[in-house]
Amino acid sequence: MEPLLDIRDLSVEFATPRGKVKALRRIDLTVRPGRIVGIVGESGCGKSTLVSAVMGLLAGNAQVTSGSIAFEGRQLRDLPEPAWRDIRGRRLAMVFQDPMTSLNPVISIATQMIDIQHRDDASRGDKLKKAIAWLAKVGIADPEQRIEDYPHRFSGGMRQRIAIAMALLMNPALLIADEPTTALDVTLEAQIIHLIKQLRSEFDGAILFVSHNLGLIAEICDEVVVMYAGEVVEHAEIRRLFHSPSHPYTQLLLTCDPARIESEERTLPTIGGTVPDLAHLPGGCIFAARCPEAFERCRAEAPGTYRVADGHSVRCFLHADD
Amino acid sequence: MTTADAALATPLPAERAWLIVVRRLLADPLGTLGLTIVVLLVISALSADWLATHDPFELAPRQRMQDPSPDHWLGTDQLGRDVFSRVIYGGRIALWVSLTAVSLSLFGGLVLGMLAGYGPRWLDNALVLLFDSVRSFPTIMFALAMVTLLGPSLGTIITVIVVASIPVYGRIVRIQTLSLKETEFVLAERALGAGPIRVLFSHILPNVIGPLLILASMEIPVVITIEAGLSFLGLGVRPPTPTWGSILQEGYQYIRDTPWLVIAGGLPLILTTLGFTFLGEALRDAFDPKLNRP
Numbered sequence: 001m002e003p004l005l006d007i008r009d010l011s012v013e014f015a016t017p018r019g020k021v022k023a024l025r026r027i028d029l030t031v032r033p034g035r036i037v038g039i040v041g042e043s044g045c046g047k048s049t050l051v052s053a054v055m056g057l058l059a060g061n062a063q064v065t066s067g068s069i070a071f072e073g074r075q076l077r078d079l080p081e082p083a084w085r086d087i088r089g090r091r092l093a094m095v096f097q098d099p100m101t102s103l104n105p106v107i108s109i110a111t112q113m114i115d116i117q118h119r120d121d122a123s124r125g126d127k128l129k130k131a132i133a134w135l136a137k138v139g140i141a142d143p144e145q146r147i148e149d150y151p152h153r154f155s156g157g158m159r160q161r162i163a164i165a166m167a168l169l170m171n172p173a174l175l176i177a178d179e180p181t182t183a184l185d186v187t188l189e190a191q192i193i194h195l196i197k198q199l200r201s202e203f204d205g206a207i208l209f210v211s212h213n214l215g216l217i218a219e220i221c222d223e224v225v226v227m228y229a230g231e232v233v234e235h236a237e238i239r240r241l242f243h244s245p246s247h248p249y250t251q252l253l254l255t256c257d258p259a260r261i262e263s264e265e266r267t268l269p270t271i272g273g274t275v276p277d278l279a280h281l282p283g284g285c286i287f288a289a290r291c292p293e294a295f296e297r298c299r300a301e302a303p304g305t306y307r308v309a310d311g312h313s314v315r316c317f318l319h320a321d322d
Numbered sequence: 323m324t325t326a327d328a329a330l331a332t333p334l335p336a337e338r339a340w341l342i343v344v345r346r347l348l349a350d351p352l353g354t355l356g357l358t359i360v361v362l363l364v365i366s367a368l369s370a371d372w373l374a375t376h377d378p379f380e381l382a383p384r385q386r387m388q389d390p391s392p393d394h395w396l397g398t399d400q401l402g403r404d405v406f407s408r409v410i411y412g413g414r415i416a417l418w419v420s421l422t423a424v425s426l427s428l429f430g431g432l433v434l435g436m437l438a439g440y441g442p443r444w445l446d447n448a449l450v451l452l453f454d455s456v457r458s459f460p461t462i463m464f465a466l467a468m469v470t471l472l473g474p475s476l477g478t479i480i481t482v483i484v485v486a487s488i489p490v491y492g493r494i495v496r497i498q499t500l501s502l503k504e505t506e507f508v509l510a511e512r513a514l515g516a517g518p519i520r521v522l523f524s525h526i527l528p529n530v531i532g533p534l535l536i537l538a539s540m541e542i543p544v545v546i547t548i549e550a551g552l553s554f555l556g557l558g559v560r561p562p563t564p565t566w567g568s569i570l571q572e573g574y575q576y577i578r579d580t581p582w583l584v585i586a587g588g589l590p591l592i593l594t595t596l597g598f599t600f601l602g603e604a605l606r607d608a609f610d611p612k613l614n615r616p
Contacts (some may be wrong), residue, residue, distance in 0.1 A: 057509065057512060057513060085516070085517050087515075088515040089514035089515025092513075094513040094514070096510050098506055101505060101506040102506045102510045103510075104507045104528070104529070105507075107525070107528055115520070115524050116514045116515070116516070166510075166514065
């Protein structure tokens with residue numbers, strides 16, 4: 001099947017006073033229609049930068065230095081801004097992390113939801129009806145009344161539901177959810193995840209789900225991409241990743257997940273060492289300094305991407321075929 | 323169902339927010355006083371033609387420097403003109419100048435401030451330099467230069483005030499725009515396909531306009547005093563036109579014999595300034611959600 005989103009060899013650099021920070025390096029990522037792809041990794045590993053690059057919303061000091069981003073067969077890299085705006089909202093939409101700040105506080109929900117339909121020729125009344133229908137779908141009670149309210153009258157969970165409704169309003173082909181539940185408590189998190197799963201039947205697009213929570217990823221994703229310090233280290237179907245993780249980082253990440261620890265322990269396991277400085281990268285494998293299985297070759301040269309099984313690739317010399 | 327649940331379950335229309343502001347305003351005695359003074363001033367300016375007992379330009383050399391009497395409520399000036407009528411018409415000028423100047427500089431500051439805050443870096447630098455140069459130039463020197471060039475008139479006064487106060491609004495709008503453009507809701511709007519114009523007008527403008535209107539209501543008395551000051555110095559409106567500043571200036575020469583002339587020109591100036599200041603401060607408090615009063 002033709003991929004919906006096809007990222008090849010993408011590198012992004014940030015110009016900072018300390019020098020060039022290589023935030024993303026040689027990223028490969030494919031999202032096929034109708035799939036939910038998870039991106040997992042610790043803070044600062046480049047998850048959000050990757051998502052911003054796909055949305056064309058990179059910060060002013062960021063620069064795409066190599067690679068391509070193809071979306072629906074169209075090249076997004078170096079696309080002029082007006083063409084971007086045509087894609088954003090209609091074909092690509094995004095739900096942000098913090099629902100308390102992602103809605104404009106001084107405009108009613110109705111106005112905001114009508115405003116984002118500005119590319120449609122429908123009448124204001126039809127746009128309002130469509131907005132109300134979506135509010136109902138995401139589980140806002142009494143949407144005809146509530147749509148006239150301002151964001152401060154809604155709780156965090158309800159605001160995230162509204163943000164999801166706004167993102168899906170234009171029926172995008174790809175929904176990007178950037179840690180949509182991180183700012184919510186556990187009960188609401190479960191509700192929002194349930195909602196996203198349920199909405200899969202309402203909307204036939206794909207979802208790119210960014211999270212640092214492995215449990216959530218396991219819950220809703222079809223396949224997972226594991227990122228570390230700006231690189232994709234492993235890509236696999238969800239079951240394969242959890243049952244036979246191939247990259248040492250993924251293996252360590254799974255042993256550190258509190259939900260998977262069965263014995264009673266006084267201290268939680270952690271991965272020793274720290275993430276390397278992205279402005280002064282070490283030669284060789286990015287994870288070599290923290291890797292328990294590193295050998296000479298890991299410190300000498302950077303590993304390529306090796307195929308472990310169908311749809312399962314890993315960037316590690318342990319699986320090298322050369 | 324508890325009362326709190328009941329309160330939450332009843333949907334409140336959006337207009338309630340304005341009712342809350344009005345209620346807070348009226349709960350503040352100084353705010354009520356300010357509002358009363360401003361409303362009275364507006365009524366007297368609008369109905370000056372009916373309120374004035376005499377023609378403010380009518381000269382009556384035989385009736386110069388008269389004391390207040392039933393015919394001339396505030397007496398007459400050195401040309402025999404009725405002071406009460408001149409004060410009423412002066413209020414019209416003061417209000418006209420201040421409202422025009424404030425709304426023009428508000429508009430100018432809004433446009434330039436949003437351009438500086440949202441536009442490219444070089445434009446921001448250029449506009450900030452412009453704002454700072456205008457602010458560093460003494461207003462009175464600027465007024466003198468403008469009057470010398472264009473001649474004293476209402477238009478010159480308004481131009482001077484607008485140019486001098488655009489940076490006040492422009493700076494505030496710029497700072498607000500700079501911080502608003504980094505907020506997640508603006509990013510979210512851009513992620514849903516909004517272009518710069520839509521972001522500025524649909525999202526940044528509604529967030530900026532509230533504080534700006536409060537600033538404007540507090541700028542009105544400043545503008546009225548600037549206009550009076552320029553008129554007092556003879557740089558303002560041309561002589562036959564009655565303004566509070568020119569009434570003060572003319573009366574100033576006769577302050578030993580006929581002090582009511584100065585009082586008649588000065589008292590409305592003080593009252594108006596106080597009225598707008600009280601109203602502006604009360605509005606600021608009423609709109610401030612952090613002052614959580616009933």
